[in-house]
Amino acid sequence: MREPGKGVTIRDVAARAEVSVSTVSLALNHPDRVSPATRERVLSAADALSFVPKEQAIARARRTAKRIGVIGPFSSYPAAMIRLAGVLAAARGEPVDVVVFDEPSAATSPAPLLASLPRTGRLDGLLIVSLPLDEPLVDRLHSLDLPTVLVDTDHPGLSSVRIDDDAGGALAGAHLLDGGRHRFAFLGEAQHNDAYTTPARRRLDGYRRALIEHGRALDPALTRWTTRDLDTAQATARDLLDAPHRPDAIFAADDLLAAAIVRAAHDLAIAIPEDLAVVGYDDTETARALSLTTISQPLAHSGNEGLRLLREQMRTPSDALSSTALRPHLVHRETT
Template structure:
């Protein structure tokens, strides 16, 4: 049986480095992590706890990786995942990760080794080519949500189309001064949903002869509030603001209230996602079929786990505008 020492010798590193690469991958440099994982794959090493888990029968384990603590939308997708399991004896294991706007995911590269997974759903988490190759080589059924990569089933919406929807709605209301509040981008390795929504918003406005003011903030109401105050205190003040999601839009609406501005008479606000927060605020927003995306992803994954073959499926779900009092 291959041991962790064999992996260390194959990779040319210490046993403790192998252990860190598998159990705390964020503490190991990317080149070292790749060497360790290559050795793991070459030797067929399985950690002891995982070997025990693999001996079980009758219960499958599905991993779902998403930024659960940062985005309520991720939790709604999991509701959809759970609804698609039916009566099958499955365990759903959640891996909470930062937004792709903030960082890459070292955990993603090591998941097939460190946890017994029969399949994995990646939510808003782009794959780099090295990780994609690894998942394919290990034959781990994988479905992507909100992103696409060659060779993998995916479920997604068109974020740029959502940005165009928001722009078209605000233009139809007669606005001529526009702003966009998006999520601060800390990593340039990936294009985030916020960036794609801005691209669509910009394109539609440019076609009408307008250019939006763009501001970015961390994904929390307090940061959005501070940035929105700056936007709304500027001269000339924008009369219409599109926020990359409903949390950021909530910050805009609160800032308007604190500055004595009426919504929508002084400033119109559009968000993105649509859930309980948008309903409570009377927020016009681009509605995503979040539960449906999770359910569809799980159906695709179970099809692959059950031996389904055939062409890769890329399923596009429809966005629509939920018009409420904020515009």
């Protein structure tokens, strides 16, 4: 039996790819002179036939696709995963290779894996999704001259695509006020480092501001922080609902925490929305499954926009920075 690739010629590759022999030669030796689609077709045919061209030729062909790293807490936060889906959707059909790095949690700063990038491999650009940054890390990125764009986080030294979380919190507060609620509470994810402002805290700031503007106040005793573990969050929510002068409205910093509130209320036989209104944040599948009123972020669009901005920076390097703020909106369902 003939060994894979043995005896396979450039003519075989051309026939499989349905292009001319000269096009195969160009794709391997001068890849910038053929379209990305043609180059990919030739490379796929070469791979399928186990054709082994000269190493220098195949390396040149594969290098024309820019290699972009995307790092974020994708296994920890559904919202981050939807942002990643937006990045991948925008990358389809484009001459880019996307390499995904998962950082398990965004609750600490700085992220260990992020601090080690891009030593993990050759990168032409980097998207940082929903992760805090410290100054040494930003300085390192600048020293590497690596085009970098932040998504759902920001820093004055880097371009970013972020959500106006303050406005989202204000939307939640205004909606609960419009519903005639009187005693307000908040549940957010606890952070292990106070050196940066988290999205949850920005959402709390907007929520608190909306209440103050209408002559109401958020009782500090009814502001609680927990972990994004459903059972732990449910225990915290239950404690909140057992408090003297129980709240009749709770804004949760994300949909998982809102789900924990709904479970705790059910255990305590508190009727939703009659006796307790609940608003979440993100508009994930959890919110839709529970028919939860929530603040919807343009999650996938933020990933699209982040990749677009990064590719623009890679094509035309510039010291000018770009900051895009996307606005969320409220989705009214059955919990308010």
